[in-house]
Each structure stands twice: as structure tokens, then as C-alpha cells.
Amino acid sequence: MSKKKIQNQKSSGFFSNPGKWTVVVLLKAIALLPFGCLYFLSDVLYVVIKALVKYRSNVITENLKHAFPEKSENEILILRNKFYRYFCDVSLESIKLYHLSEKQLQKRITFSGTEELDAMAKERNGAILLAFHYNNWEWSSALQQQLTCRLLMVYNKMRDNAAMDDFLQNARQKWGGEAVQMGRAAKVAFQYFGKTEPVVLGLIADQSALASSQLWAMFMNREAAFFAGPVKIARKTNQPVFFQYAQKLGRGKYQYHYELLVEEPAKMDDKEILLRYIEKMEEVIKSNPEYYLWSHKRWKHKRPEGTALIQ
Known part of the structure; x- marks a missing residue:
């Protein structure tokens, strides 16, 4: 064009x-x-x-x-x-x-565990970061300022609303991270991996997957489908998997925590990695349940007959 x-x-x-x-x-x-x-x-x-x-x-x-x-x-x-x-x-x-300024940002958010995340990403040519819809997940895009490697933020593109999509992406990318559409996430990530340029691939991995997904597990007492992409990328690259959650310290004040979830994903199967992620999510949600996105129709699908439930 x-x-x-x-x-x-x-x-x-x-x-x-x-x-x-x-x-x-x-x-x-x-x-x-x-x-x-x-x-x-x-x-x-x-x-x-x-x-x-x-x-x-x-x-x-x-x-x-x-x-x-x-x-x-x-x-x-x-x-x-x-x-x-x-x-x-x-x-x-x-x-x-x-329009959040850097001065406002420094007053309102802190980070914990970013040193290990950054160090392991550089050592292993990348890391996978699994986040979820808890507390203020959007401000975590400022994580890029804590890293020496590139942050790729995977997102779902808004259909039929380019104006709103542009607004959201400009906000997310203002701290230097790169927003990557979900359908292109694996391709873009592997392009960086191929250049041996370490990146942290961040995914909001509790999105509602299609009923046809082969990964179904119990999540907050209900059967839920999960996307296979995050764990498959982790196993293929054998890059460490980290877990992100936001702790509320006050109104408009948060601390973002980063914990190692799986060090050698190639030595585990998809099910084990997913179950560890679910276990951590449930632990955080149960501590302060009002901060999870309960309005999301997370459990709208029914598990198809013949699809096994991960135990």
C-alpha cells in the first residue's frame, strides 16, 4: 500500500x-x-x-x-x-x-523480583512471563524500565475499533515495551530468539480460550479452557517461566511481584506447567478475591465430550 x-x-x-x-x-x-x-x-x-x-x-x-x-x-x-x-x-x-508521568509512576508503583527475571532472561536468551487479570495489570507495562532486555507484551486486538486499539497500544508502549498481537506472538518472539536477543515474553494467560482447546483444568472450582501457546513456547525454548501478580498497597499504589515458576520447562509437560500457573493464581486470588476480574465471562464454555480434564 x-x-x-x-x-x-x-x-x-x-x-x-x-x-x-x-x-x-x-x-x-x-x-x-x-x-x-x-x-x-x-x-x-x-x-x-x-x-x-x-x-x-x-x-x-x-x-x-x-x-x-x-x-x-x-x-x-x-x-x-x-x-x-x-x-x-x-x-x-x-x-x-x-498520560501517567514518570514522576507519578515512581510514586505509585514498585517492583520486586525483577533482578532475577532480567538476569535469567539474559542468561537463557529470554523468559516467559505469565500474568493474569488481577489488580492493575495495565501499569505493569512499566516493567520495561526495570529490564535491560526487551519486553514483548502480548495482547488481543480490538475488532472493528482501530481508534480504541491505537489508544490502548500507545498507552502500553509508552515505557518502551513492544505490544504484539496474540496471533503474531510466537512468530515475533522466535524472531528475537533467532537473533539471540533476549526478550521477556509477557502474556495475560488467563484469557478465555476456545472450547476446542486441549488444555482444560479446574480453576476456582470450575472447569476452564486455557491457551496452549504459552506453555508450548516455554517448552520449545526451555526458557524459564515467571509468574507476575500485583499487590495493592493503597488506592492507585501497587507493587508488582515476579516469581520463578518453572526453571526448566523442557523437562516438564504442558500439564505440569499449567497446573503450577493455576495454583499460583488461585493462591493470590483467594488472598484478596475482590481484585480479580469477575465480570469476565471466563467460564462461558463447556468442556467438549472426549476432552480430558487435567488433574
């Missing part, structure tokens, strides 16, 4: 999708708000989605009941309301990332 055609497409984007571009302009305006105003807006949003909209109330309640069958109806209700408050905060914090 010629340069002129590309420029014409960009210039006509607003007029072809004015509603989507207007939303992006609004998000950029929100990102400029100081934190005091941002959390005031979050408090208002909390009342709206809890009492008026009742955002995915049935989905959240069902997910919590399955995950914590020992809890009473009232305890589930309290937990759901805590989740709503967290959800409002983390949604606006994710938007704020677009």
Missing part, C-alpha cells in the same frame, strides 16, 4: 467512525485528570454501575458463588460490591496510563 493511501485512510478515520473517535478524545481528556479528580469520578461511577446499571451483576454473582461456595449470600453481595469499587478504580487507572 502506498504512503499516500495510508495517509488518506488515517485522515478519513474520524469521518468514517466519528463515534469511536469521540470516545477516544473523551478518554484522553480523562487521562489528563489529576488523581483526586480521577477517584472522585470513580466514586460516582461506582454508584452508577452498582445501583443503576448493575453491570454484569448476574455474571459476577455466579462466578463468585462457584469460586466460594462456602460464603453466604450476604458475603457474596459484599464481595461483589468490593469488586465494583475496584473495577471502577482500575478502569480509570488504565485510562490514566496514557
Whole structure:
């Protein structure tokens, strides 16, 4: 495609999708708000989605009941309301990332375990980093500033909304990491590996996989499908697998932890690696369950007949 055609497409984007571009302009305006105003807006949003909209109330309640069958109806209700408050905060914090300054970043987030992650990635020509939808996962893109090797951040491209997709990718890549679309993740990673250029391949690996997946396991008391890609890449490259989780220290303040999950993945099978990842996720979720993304339809698929459940 010629340069002129590309420029014409960009210039006509607003007029072809004015509603989507207007939303992006609004998000950029929100990102400029100081934190005091941002959390005031979050408090208002909390009342709206809890009492008026009742955002995915049935989905959240069902997910919590399955995950914590020992809890009473009232305890589930309290937990759901805590989740709503967290959800409002983390949604606006994710938007704020677009205009988050380095000074603000240093005041609000710290890292633990990055030295081992960086050292092993350089020694082994790379590392696999498995994260999940817990606390503020978006701000972890600043991990690149703690590494001497390249951070590749795998993401799901937003369909039919290029304006929003561009907004999110610009926010994620502002600290120097490279956002890579999920379908291209393995190819891009192996290109770096082939150049013997160490990279940390970061994946939000608790995404809902298709029902046709061959990796099914119990996750928070329910059967769930998992993508095979992360563990297959780890086993093929024999690069160490690390686990990331975010600990909330206060409103808008987090510490990101990095722990070695599997040192020699080639010596293990896919099932063992996946079960270790699930075990760590459940351990973190159960410590403060309101900070997991319960509104996500994580358990929407049913395991096909004939597909074994990993034990």
C-alpha cells in the first residue's frame, strides 16, 4: 500500500467512525485528570454501575458463588460490591496510563523480583512471563524500565475499533515495551530468539480460550479452557517461566511481584506447567478475591465430550 493511501485512510478515520473517535478524545481528556479528580469520578461511577446499571451483576454473582461456595449470600453481595469499587478504580487507572508521568509512576508503583527475571532472561536468551487479570495489570507495562532486555507484551486486538486499539497500544508502549498481537506472538518472539536477543515474553494467560482447546483444568472450582501457546513456547525454548501478580498497597499504589515458576520447562509437560500457573493464581486470588476480574465471562464454555480434564 502506498504512503499516500495510508495517509488518506488515517485522515478519513474520524469521518468514517466519528463515534469511536469521540470516545477516544473523551478518554484522553480523562487521562489528563489529576488523581483526586480521577477517584472522585470513580466514586460516582461506582454508584452508577452498582445501583443503576448493575453491570454484569448476574455474571459476577455466579462466578463468585462457584469460586466460594462456602460464603453466604450476604458475603457474596459484599464481595461483589468490593469488586465494583475496584473495577471502577482500575478502569480509570488504565485510562490514566496514557498520560501517567514518570514522576507519578515512581510514586505509585514498585517492583520486586525483577533482578532475577532480567538476569535469567539474559542468561537463557529470554523468559516467559505469565500474568493474569488481577489488580492493575495495565501499569505493569512499566516493567520495561526495570529490564535491560526487551519486553514483548502480548495482547488481543480490538475488532472493528482501530481508534480504541491505537489508544490502548500507545498507552502500553509508552515505557518502551513492544505490544504484539496474540496471533503474531510466537512468530515475533522466535524472531528475537533467532537473533539471540533476549526478550521477556509477557502474556495475560488467563484469557478465555476456545472450547476446542486441549488444555482444560479446574480453576476456582470450575472447569476452564486455557491457551496452549504459552506453555508450548516455554517448552520449545526451555526458557524459564515467571509468574507476575500485583499487590495493592493503597488506592492507585501497587507493587508488582515476579516469581520463578518453572526453571526448566523442557523437562516438564504442558500439564505440569499449567497446573503450577493455576495454583499460583488461585493462591493470590483467594488472598484478596475482590481484585480479580469477575465480570469476565471466563467460564462461558463447556468442556467438549472426549476432552480430558487435567488433574
